[in-house]
Amino acid sequence: MPAKDTNPRATASLELSNLTRLILAQALSGANAVVVYATGAIVGSTLAPSQALATLPITIFVLGMTACSLPAGLIAQRYGRRTAFLIGAGCGVLVGLLAALAVMLGLFWLFCAATFFGGAYAAVVLTFRFAAADCVPPARRARALSLVMTGGIFAGVIGPQLVTYTMDLWPPHTFAGTFVAQALVAALSGLILAGVRLPALTNERSPAGGRPIGVIARDPRFITAVTCGVISYLLMNFLMTAAPLAMHLCGLSQASANLGIQWHVIAMYAPSFFTGRLIARFGAKAVSMAGLLLTGLSAAVGLLGVDVAHFWLTLILLGVGWNFGFVGASAMVLDCHAPEERSRVQSFNDFVVFGTVACGSFLSGSLLTAFGWDTVLWLSFVPLTLAALTLVRSRTPKPLESAS
Numbered sequence: 001m002p003a004k005d006t007n008p009r010a011t012a013s014l015e016l017s018n019l020t021r022l023i024l025a026q027a028l029s030g031a032n033a034v035v036v037y038a039t040g041a042i043v044g045s046t047l048a049p050s051q052a053l054a055t056l057p058i059t060i061f062v063l064g065m066t067a068c069s070l071p072a073g074l075i076a077q078r079y080g081r082r083t084a085f086l087i088g089a090g091c092g093v094l095v096g097l098l099a100a101l102a103v104m105l106g107l108f109w110l111f112c113a114a115t116f117f118g119g120a121y122a123a124v125v126l127t128f129r130f131a132a133a134d135c136v137p138p139a140r141r142a143r144a145l146s147l148v149m150t151g152g153i154f155a156g157v158i159g160p161q162l163v164t165y166t167m168d169l170w171p172p173h174t175f176a177g178t179f180v181a182q183a184l185v186a187a188l189s190g191l192i193l194a195g196v197r198l199p200a201l202t203n204e205r206s207p208a209g210g211r212p213i214g215v216i217a218r219d220p221r222f223i224t225a226v227t228c229g230v231i232s233y234l235l236m237n238f239l240m241t242a243a244p245l246a247m248h249l250c251g252l253s254q255a256s257a258n259l260g261i262q263w264h265v266i267a268m269y270a271p272s273f274f275t276g277r278l279i280a281r282f283g284a285k286a287v288s289m290a291g292l293l294l295t296g297l298s299a300a301v302g303l304l305g306v307d308v309a310h311f312w313l314t315l316i317l318l319g320v321g322w323n324f325g326f327v328g329a330s331a332m333v334l335d336c337h338a339p340e341e342r343s344r345v346q347s348f349n350d351f352v353v354f355g356t357v358a359c360g361s362f363l364s365g366s367l368l369t370a371f372g373w374d375t376v377l378w379l380s381f382v383p384l385t386l387a388a389l390t391l392v393r394s395r396t397p398k399p400l401e402s403a404s
Helices: 008-047 056-079 081-105 108-125 128-134 138-148 151-166 176-193 213-217 220-249 254-269 272-282 284-302 308-334 339-371 373-379 381-393
Strands: none
Touching: 008 056, 008 081, 008 108, 008 128, 008 138, 008 151, 008 176, 008 220, 008 254, 056 081, 056 108, 056 220, 056 339, 081 108, 081 128, 081 176, 108 339, 128 138, 128 308, 128 339, 138 272, 138 308, 151 176, 151 254, 213 220, 213 339, 220 254, 220 284, 220 308, 220 339, 220 373, 220 381, 254 308, 272 284, 272 308, 284 308, 284 373, 284 381, 308 339, 339 373, 373 381
């Protein structure tokens, strides 16, 4: 890792380079996840032995995120964030190639295995937001975190269009061409990430390595942050996983579902241009609460009808709600740890979030096929209420100082 440059102009140039590369990588890497979400349930319903297993590939995608969150943090801690980024990009290439092979051979288990590697890739991609916070002064951390996530706007365009224009390139193997293109996009992302230069993470195995993770997990500040992160991501995944399949079951076209996912993903990331400013002005708690309210509104709109307009508006409101809720929760995580604890706390937070989300993604498909879209929407109000009550009862946290 290069020595720290004390020249202000050189430091500013390095920060800009890092942020630009992370934004571009967020766009390309996020497109890979969008492809999985847009096609996973459809391909699953075609290959699975039972329709109840249609969303299992997406569940395994989230399990991959869960299983690889802690290892990604450990790799970043020992070998640097860039190494973790490049390993993640390798997983992105692998998911595309394996998924294409699974579609060609008609193997459901291979498609599920492919989505696991996709989840591993997504786990690494989600650390981009914390990496951005590492390379700027503390006063700009929330804005840097939010700014990197704006790359998701382009992911919201690239991913669905990738599906639309490549899904029929390799007849009769629908989506095989899409997954090959997905592998190429992941390779390009890896080339961009190879130029990232980030400060080395503090050695957390030293005597001044901070509190044990068990102590941190019982901290009320961490509980509040992780609860908001879990429920914001859980409900986004819960409803987004079910929506394309619900549109398919309602007789709506694949093109309509692709556009719905496209606008959903754009809505997930477009607010990131100003979410950081909102957090700086009103606080992370207030922004997270606004996100929960918007998510509730999205479910309410979905209950009003099942035509294209209702699905699209539901997905757009769900995307904005996720942005406020998840970015706000991520900003709260930054205030829950001292500098030497950051890698451990951030990876543990993501582990808890995605472990819970995995359950939601699997249940959404089973509930949708057994009870219908309305039941999926009504159930979302239960965790929303829990998260809102947790936020109301919490106190505004103060950032922790280093124990060294």
